[in-house]
Amino acid sequence: MMKLVLFTSRSSLPVKFANHGRNNGRYELVVKSPDAIGQRDDTNFDFCYLDISGLDEGFCKRLIKKIRTAYPLRPWGILDLDGESGDPAWFFHEGAADYLGPGCAAEGFTSQRWKRIQEYLSAQGSEASSGTSVCGISSPEDRTFAGWKSIKSGTIFPFYILYIGPEHEGGIKTSLGEKRFGELQNRLQQYLVQLFAPVDALLWMQSDASFLFLIPPEKARATQIIEACLRLALNGPLISYERLLLDFSLPLVCALHYGEIPFQPPGKTGTLVADSLNFIFHLAHQRAEGGRIVLSEEAAGAIKPELGDLFVPIEAFEGKKLLQSKRFL
Incomplete structure (x- = not known):
């Protein structure tokens, strides 16, 4: 089961977003304060989101930089249920892998989005394991590793x-x-x-x-x-x-x-x-x-x-x- 972490200052989330998928075993959603970003016990997840609701632009950028520094091997996304961002593309330019806009408040975390995230993670893995060479140098074949x-x-x-x-x-x-x-x-x-x-x-x-x-x-x-x-x-x-x-x-x-x-x-x-x-x-x-x-x-x-x-x-x-x-x- 996929583990998602949401860093948010909200006291509560829209019901559909908070509960959709939890009960059918598709993912586990863990909600934490932005202050928890970078703590030692926060690396055991598959995907994290930052809720930008109520954040000023400067503070938002600092938190994004903190996420990128603390979790360089983890994909991350933005939660913007109130549509506060005037330029969602900026987040993708900074390396975001997903953007949850106002429509998600009503729809919840849908199976279609869940599928796209799985495809994204799979594409990352297959992209990294392809045989494409850089500067004419090829990598050795993978070996089975059992631990x-x-x-x-x-x-x-x-x-x-x-x-x-x-x-x-x-x-x-x-x-x-x-x-x-x-x-x-x-x-x-x-x-x-x-x-x-x-x-x-x-x-x-x-x-x-x-x-x-x-x-x-x-x-x-x-x-x-x-x-x-x-x-x-x-x-x-x-x-x-x-x-x-x-x-x-x-x-x-x-x-x-x-x-x-x-x-x-x-x-x-x-x-x-x-x-x-x-x-x-x-x-x-x-x-x-x-x-x-x-x-x-x-x-x-x-x-x-x-x-x-x-x-x-x-x-x-x-x-x-x-x-x-x-x-x-």
């Missing part, structure tokens, strides 16, 4: 491997001091684990405030990771201030590769040796730049075709072609 517990220690298995951490980490650690750097490390870990949870990413290794995540070998999941990293770069200053509680913007280094490793559970990787691990660490430390994501040719095929213009080829590294995202100004 982390299904992989036995020592099994050689392919993964998308994501390195992410602060640029100039040593200097930041010195300037912040041990206590504040430890707080940054904990906040960044919590934020990234929450951010990548929808694709079942596994926090596999950690060194200070730098992290190595394993992503199941399915291109649709890697596509979502790439989009999340792009949003991290775009929203870096806001995330630094609001989520990491820093008084400066923290550029993050992001590097993504696809390769095989002999799997070991987190905490038991000390003696592990693999070419793919050597490559991702070399790539992150020698070629990656803060505020941008660099991808090996094995991982670059997971870029959505419509996002291809955001990436440019750069000089090959250790015999592999690379793509790097353009810098957001």
Whole structure:
């Protein structure tokens, strides 16, 4: 059953909208205050809506930005039962996937709309898993993934491997001091684990405030990771201030590769040796730049075709072609 979250300041909703679909098992509707946007327990849903009733334009835009930052892997829409917006198209330009106008107050959340949302989510998944290449680079075939517990220690298995951490980490650690750097490390870990949870990413290794995540070998999941990293770069200053509680913007280094490793559970990787691990660490430390994501040719095929213009080829590294995202100004 699909779970919808509605962020609203209303004390009550129109009866048809509130109840339609609840009783026939099509979806679960959870109503929350806009103040709840970004809370840790708010990531377990399929689609969220923001009710713009009574919101001034500036506050509405801030809430939309907050939704995009807090839930970069979740589609969102607008509830405008009173028809207050004079330009609904603006929401779609900002990335909205649905707009519920005044007609929904009388009609409720209809089966036709439910069907369109399901089609939208399905289209997103199939779009991400298509074999279209970007810059002439194709992605590897998906592998069946039955969950982390299904992989036995020592099994050689392919993964998308994501390195992410602060640029100039040593200097930041010195300037912040041990206590504040430890707080940054904990906040960044919590934020990234929450951010990548929808694709079942596994926090596999950690060194200070730098992290190595394993992503199941399915291109649709890697596509979502790439989009999340792009949003991290775009929203870096806001995330630094609001989520990491820093008084400066923290550029993050992001590097993504696809390769095989002999799997070991987190905490038991000390003696592990693999070419793919050597490559991702070399790539992150020698070629990656803060505020941008660099991808090996094995991982670059997971870029959505419509996002291809955001990436440019750069000089090959250790015999592999690379793509790097353009810098957001």
